[in-house]
Amino acid sequence: MPKIASQESTATAAVSGIKNVSVSSSKPSSLSKSTISSMKKGVEVSNKLLNDISNLVTCVHEQANKFPQLAQAIAVRDSQTRFK
Numbered sequence: 001m002p003k004i005a006s007q008e009s010t011a012t013a014a015v016s017g018i019k020n021v022s023v024s025s026s027k028p029s030s031l032s033k034s035t036i037s038s039m040k041k042g043v044e045v046s047n048k049l050l051n052d053i054s055n056l057v058t059c060v061h062e063q064a065n066k067f068p069q070l071a072q073a074i075a076v077r078d079s080q081t082r083f084k
Contacts, residue, residue, distance in 0.1 A: 007075070029046045
């Protein structure tokens with residue numbers, strides 16, 4: 001059976017790409033002159049989707065930040081394991 005051990009550097013590298021994702025540069029859509037109801041609904045859906053994606057990115061960042069600490073804890077446990 002091969003030896004399996006946690007690597008903190010691998011976890012940190014995996015998370016680093018996720019940390020670069022953001023939606024802060026986007027701005028809500030607006031529609032000032034149209035009276036077409038489907039256009040107005042489209043703007044509402046677009047703005048709601050933008051907000052939901054922003055919340056998703058925040059949640060993903062929070063979860064991703066846990067991986068290096070988890071890898072560190074597993075690495076400590078692995079260092080105490082004796083492979084035969």
